[in-house]
Amino acid sequence: xxxxxxxxxxxxxxxxxxxxxxxxxxxxxxxxxxxxxxxxxxxxxxxxxxxxxxxxxxxxxxxxxxxxxxxxxxxxxxxxxxxxxxxxxxxxxxxxxxxxxxxxxxxxxxxxxxxxxxxxxxxxxxxxxxxxxxxxxxxxxxxxxxxxxxxxxxxxxxxxxxxxxxxxxxxxx
Amino acid sequence: xxxxxxxxxxxxxxxxxxxxxxxxxxxxxxxxxxxxxxxxxxxxxxxxxxxxxxxxxxxxxxxxxxxxxxxxxxxxxxxxxxxxxxxxxxxxxxxxxxxxxxxxxxxxxxxxxxxxxxxxxxxxxxxxxxxxxxxxxxxxxxxxxxxxxxxxxxxxxxxxxxxxxxxxxxxxxxxxxxxxxxxxxxxxxxxxxxxxxxxxxxxxxxxxxxxxxxxxxxxxxxxxxxxxxxxxxxxxxxxxxxxxxxxxxxxxxxxxxxxxxxxxxxxxxxxxxxxxxxxxxx
Numbered sequence: 001x002x003x004x005x006x007x008x009x010x011x012x013x014x015x016x017x018x019x020x021x022x023x024x025x026x027x028x029x030x031x032x033x034x035x036x037x038x039x040x041x042x043x044x045x046x047x048x049x050x051x052x053x054x055x056x057x058x059x060x061x062x063x064x065x066x067x068x069x070x071x072x073x074x075x076x077x078x079x080x081x082x083x084x085x086x087x088x089x090x091x092x093x094x095x096x097x098x099x100x101x102x103x104x105x106x107x108x109x110x111x112x113x114x115x116x117x118x119x120x121x122x123x124x125x126x127x128x129x130x131x132x133x134x135x136x137x138x139x140x141x142x143x144x145x146x147x148x149x150x151x152x153x154x155x156x157x158x159x160x161x162x163x164x165x166x167x168x169x170x171x172x173x
Numbered sequence: 174x175x176x177x178x179x180x181x182x183x184x185x186x187x188x189x190x191x192x193x194x195x196x197x198x199x200x201x202x203x204x205x206x207x208x209x210x211x212x213x214x215x216x217x218x219x220x221x222x223x224x225x226x227x228x229x230x231x232x233x234x235x236x237x238x239x240x241x242x243x244x245x246x247x248x249x250x251x252x253x254x255x256x257x258x259x260x261x262x263x264x265x266x267x268x269x270x271x272x273x274x275x276x277x278x279x280x281x282x283x284x285x286x287x288x289x290x291x292x293x294x295x296x297x298x299x300x301x302x303x304x305x306x307x308x309x310x311x312x313x314x315x316x317x318x319x320x321x322x323x324x325x326x327x328x329x330x331x332x333x334x335x336x337x338x339x340x341x342x343x344x345x346x347x348x349x350x351x352x353x354x355x356x357x358x359x360x361x362x363x364x365x366x367x368x369x370x371x372x373x374x375x376x377x378x379x380x381x382x383x384x385x386x387x388x389x390x391x392x393x394x395x396x397x398x399x400x401x402x403x404x405x406x407x408x409x410x411x412x413x414x415x416x417x418x419x420x421x422x423x424x425x426x427x428x429x430x431x432x433x434x435x436x437x438x439x440x441x442x443x444x445x446x447x448x449x450x451x452x453x454x455x
Contacts, residue, residue, distance in 0.1 A: 027295040051185055055193075068296075069293070069298075072199070079197060132201065
């Protein structure tokens with residue numbers, strides 16, 4: 001148990017630093033922005049109580065807000081995503097008791113379900129972020145283009161991170 | 174009482190969810206950038222030290238030292254240009270109206286060099302963080318320029334860091350005019366392209382050609398008159414029939430911002446004290 005806590009503590013810090021130092025400076029073709037730190041929310045164990053998931057996600061969003069001067073945008077989106085996470089998982093994987101490992105991954109969910117789960121969360125998160133951002137500047141075509149390209153970019157990076165970590169674990173075993 | 178506790182336990186997830194959403198919304202809709210607290214922006218100690226660390230590494234790519242020497246040189250030269258321009262203006266005024274006395278405000282503006290440690294260009298509201306703060310006598314509402322043109326206005330000041338509202342932020346409106354004829358309008362970013370902005374509220378009769386230069390008007394005491402801002406590339410649509418708008422290509426390249434200069438207006442305190450005393454007498 002304490003091993004999992006330490007694992008997630010480091011994941012939290014690494015995700016914030018990675019987002020703030022590297023991914024916040026990327027903007028492909030002036031539209032696609034990778035929002036990679038939600039990997040932390042995706043990875044939180046299914047067995048963790050909803051209150052903890054909400055609190056951790058809110059703190060995560062709040063930290064990103066402070067670093068990138070976005071004032072509540074990411075905290076709001078993170079809280080909403082944390083609330084919907086369980087339902088999204090249930091939608092694709094109704095038998096929660098069959099899970100071998102409480103942490104959602106390719107191994108515990110199967111590659112099809114896991115990619116669908118990640119893609120849904122990333123798409124929802126990007127839509128939320130760009131909708132909240134465009135309260136003041138409204139341009140529908142650009143908004144949709146931004147959501148789609150950012151979702152694809154984020155999804156690719158998250159799947160990439162996942163494949164790296166899984167390989168390492170297998171080597172250790 | 175027992176029922177209440179049971180109720181709170183049963184719906185604790187929803188209660189926590191609603192509390193977090195309310196906190197985020199308060200942060201989100203507290204819109205005025207001048208009201209943001211320093212701990213909640215990128216000018217706080219932890220984030221500025223992290224940005225400082227990354228900047229220390231990445232600045233090697235931009236050959237920091239050579240740049241700084243060049244900037245130092247240009248800032249001295251620019252100061253000289255401004256003082257000479259003022260002198261010229263003075264003689265102009267004397268020729269046109271020799272009864273009126275013009276104040277010799279030659280050393281009205283001073284420049285401070287600072288490095289950009291955090292910068293964004295692709296958000297809806299963009300801010301820049303620099304590594305100089307109140308210890309280097311930076312104050313809020315000072316103008317910031319780089320070697321090409323205007324960058325933004327200082328907004329929140331920490332001990333060693335300060336946050337700047339970039340021109341690429343719809344909250345900032347800058348008074349500018351066309352070089353050559355003194356028709357002025359206000360420059361605002363439309364949120365689409367980080368290289369372009371719109372000069373609005375130009376009077377209908379003003380003449381403007383593609384390729385004309387836009388400079389600061391000097392009406393606001395934040396920027397001295399005549400700092401280049403951009404070049405006219407097209408006409409834009411304005412809703413109001415009495416005014417027209419121009420699409421401007423900004424001279425400052427915000428994606429390559431490294432070293433900037435903060436303008437200190439030496440007359441500002443004088444102006445403030447005059448305004449204060451006039452308020453007191455009222």
